[in-house]
Amino acid sequence: MELTPDRIAAEYEWVHTRASTVVPIINETRNRLGVLFETEVDGVSEAAYKNEVETVFADGEVAVNVAGYVGLLRELDVEDDYPGFIVDEMLGRELAATIAGGQPLALLAQATFHFADIHTHGEDGEKAGVDDLDAALAAGFQTRLPGWNWREAESPFSVS
Template identity: 65%
Template sequence: MKLTSDTIRAEYDWVHERGPTVVPIVNTVRADLGDAFETTVDPIDVGQYHDAVDAVFSDGDRAVNVAALVGLLRDLDVPGDYPGFVVDELLARELAAMIAGEQPLRLLAEATFHYADVYIHGDPDDPAGLDDLDAALAAGVQTRLPGWDWQAGDSPFGVDP
């Protein structure tokens, strides 16, 4: 894999165009987690997804790493899938975290990836990493975007020096 500005732009375009596939996953995950935590979580739309993707790829240092993980997952395949199960989960979990941002969002995105991954099953002809890629995009974006009550205000644990 060779990463250039053109490669990163191509991966950005691919991720951006994936909105109609990823947004319903985000909204399913948000609704289910909202039910589990007895709260309402705002759904997102494709415009918000595009804004999140734009923000991630506008940070060049983050963009090069996100593009690499997206490219790897799009092409990753292992006959029988199980032997490759660990590597696609590892790459996808890191992608979700990278999209989400810094701690504590990184950790939340990693956990959410495993939850989202339960919903996604690719077609038999798809590379093994593609369903994990969609789950990672959904987990990272859903974590990055507001909509959770706990994100609506300042943390009560901050110290005013």
């Protein structure tokens, strides 16, 4: 794989136009997690997702890494799928973390990736990595987007 500015722009376009697939996964994941954690979590609109994609790809150092993970997962296919289970999980987890940003959000996105991934299934004929890609995009972007009450309030651990 060669990552050039043109390739980064192409992967940006792919991620940007994937909103109609990724946003429902984000919202389903947030709903499921909200039930488990007994909290209300705001949904995400396609416009909010697209704006955040623009923010992520505006940082060239992040964009090249996100584009690399996206490109690898879009092309990843393993005969009978299961033998490739580890590689698509690793790439998906790292993509989610990269999108989310630094700690602690990166770790939260990785955990959320696994949660989203068990509920995300590709379509017949799709390459094995695409459903992991969708779950990773959902996990990474849902982590960095607002809507969680605990993220909206000021931390009690801040020192002035």
